[in-house]
Amino acid sequence: MTLSLSPPTTPSAPQPLQPQGWLRYLSFSTDHKVIGLQYLVCGFLFYLVGGALAGAIRTELLTPISDFLPRETYNEILTLHGTVMIFLWIVPVVNGAFGNYLIPFYVGARDMAFPRLNAVAFWLIPPAGLLLISSYFIGSAAQSGWTAYPPLSLTTPATGQVLWILSVLLLGGSSIFGGINFIATILKLRRPGLKLMQLPMYCWAMLGTSILVVLSTPVLAGTLVLLSFDIIAHTGFFNPALGGNAVVYQHLFWFYSHPAVYIMVLPAFGLVSEILPIHARKPLFGYTTMVYSIMGIVFLGLIVWAHHMFTSGTPPWMRLFFTIATAFIAVPTGIKFFNWLATLWGGKLALNSAMLFSCAFIVNFVFGGITGVALAQVPFDIHVHDTYFVVAHFHYIVYGGTVFVIFASVYHWYPKFTGRMLNEPLGRIHFLLTFVGFNLCFAPQHWLGLNGMPRRVAEYDPQFQLINQLSSVGALLMAISTLPFLINVLHSAFKGTIAGDNPWNALTPEWLTSSPPPVENWIGEAPLVTEPYGYGLKPGELDLAATSGRQLWSSGKPDNR
């Protein structure tokens, strides 16, 4: 008879109270990396929902008559599409996901300043999102667009509108919690010795964004509470029939919702500023001006809201002021784009998926920015306001801009998240399909708007049918493009090549630890990174192994270019 011993116990490691392994991602974890990935995956699931809604819209618009969906349903779907994409996909992912994952690394902290608040902020999102989507099944979802202008929002079915308000209030609360947390973390949790002007650019972008979140989101919350009073208690804040003023709502709404555009794109600017130097093997060009331009955008972003109301009840002087203020945002934004171009210039560009998505972001955003400066001009806007031109413009900003950056960021940080690389050929297929599909979908819509197709319609003049069908084909390509991405992400999580700690040879602190990182980010002391972009050879200093005859001949100067 053999003597069986009880399995050796490990008395040194007590059983942790928190779930371990993949279960962490379904728990109330306070680890900023878990929360970041929770935001990312949750946001992506809502992106699939929002994308399906967009598919329904593009299917309806295949024909000039309203034949695919009932008219009320069409309005519910366009309302849900806008709300889901903004409040459940772009804002949470570009702020919450990457902000939570990266900011503690960048400031040299072991977690966010308020870890429990952080977890609360995330866990507000799934119920709020489910509430919003459930409103469609309970009775009817909101039908007044994501802008919910009264008096229309007071006359459409109340249940859906009130659920919409509740859901947006919860999501706004989550956003404010996140904003407070980012400000506190960036300003107060920096590792001793790390100066503000040594922080990676994404920290500055998130600081600017969080200032906007904290200043403007409460205004939206207050406005929506008043709107809900008008709906439930029949008060008359915005109801002209009761002496209210419908245009005041628009001012209050856009006081949040214009900064919301910067809440969606500033973090993307920050992420691109992290990705480009690493894959171009050059320092970020013009760090200081980049910081000032972010703060310039934050300031100007708060005083341009009425450009959404040029055809509304605004007096002439107001139209003029907001034209100039809006057009001037192009200046700090332009600085950032020129700095990125200068970062690429003379680098050693790795043409991988992260780089391709980042460069496509620059192209798309410049296009959207140019149409944006045009839209800032009152006489121009008076013709195209509330048409497909505007639809095309803002999709170039938020999809061509931010969503492209989200994909670039996933390709860039996936090795850190999982310890495995994504498949590069699949990534390039994803990029090609997305880029072609996106431009095919939205570029023709500029023409539609200029020639007379208003937005938010289920039926239109038959002369626009061909262009609309072209646009729908583009939308189909975009839908297909998510397949290689999904396959890639799921397959690589188990079968991808092992990445190692620092596959890109990057200098920012998140790469100076294992992949995936341990619970408190670093074993031992946090590294002090004072030059996050210290790539590149100093001029005059040549790596002989890689030197060509021509470089020697020109003594290392970049031959006058």
Add this chain to the structure above:
Amino acid sequence: MPIPATILTLLAGMALVLAGLWVGQNVNLLPLDASANAPVYDELFKVLFSIGTILFVGITGLILFSLVRFRRRSGDRTDGLAIEGNLPLEILWTAIPAIVVLFVGIYSYDIYDRMGGMTPLNDHSAHVMAAGDDRGRTWAGISPAAIDAEAGTAALPIDVTAMQFAFIFHYPDADITSGELHVPVGQPVALHMKANDVIHAFWVPQFRLKQDVIPGQPTLLSFTATRPGRYPIVCAELCGPYHGGMRSTVVVDEPDTFADWVAKNSPAPTPATPTPVQS
């Protein structure tokens, strides 16, 4: 000896500007122009289109050039040059966009002024009063005062009521109510607009004009039609399930045809002949 890079850059820049100007002048993306301010609008569009083309093609070209010229060759593990910034360059590319943007802003202000947009709306000048205009405050829009002065005649007042899901046009002088807007070519028209239920927007793409019609806040839209024809009136503000079907037509007639239409549609006992059109 190769051509110096500076000269190539200069030539590329010149070609780019010329191409941008050509595109702005020769690529037409706009519908027919049928009002006095449409050609003015089209001028602004051409300027913006030229600037936009130059910028977009230039930046895209730079990116593509960088991606090809500076791509990492296989086996190359080195870094690029450690250039961290260039202050004069930063000042240059801050100043140029600032000047361009300021120029565009002032230019578009001028265009808006020429469209009559900067004329005070509640200026109760003589002829507006004469037309019996006691509708109270006008909250937004384009006043007829500016275009009257050019045309030398008073604007034809028309009351517009927007409701779910139709526009109703009422001619106070002739006492005609119509679902279609009829206007004479060459005469200024002032639309006094109000909404009964929710916000709508009155848009005629061929006129390049749009104005929200807001319950509780009357608005005004003035224009002079210049080209006879039938053009769509489109509601451009989400107003409910049938928003997409809320369309009408503006018929721009020769003055004689318009007079006939007024005569034919006026209520049978016409105490006074319709003033502005009988010549």
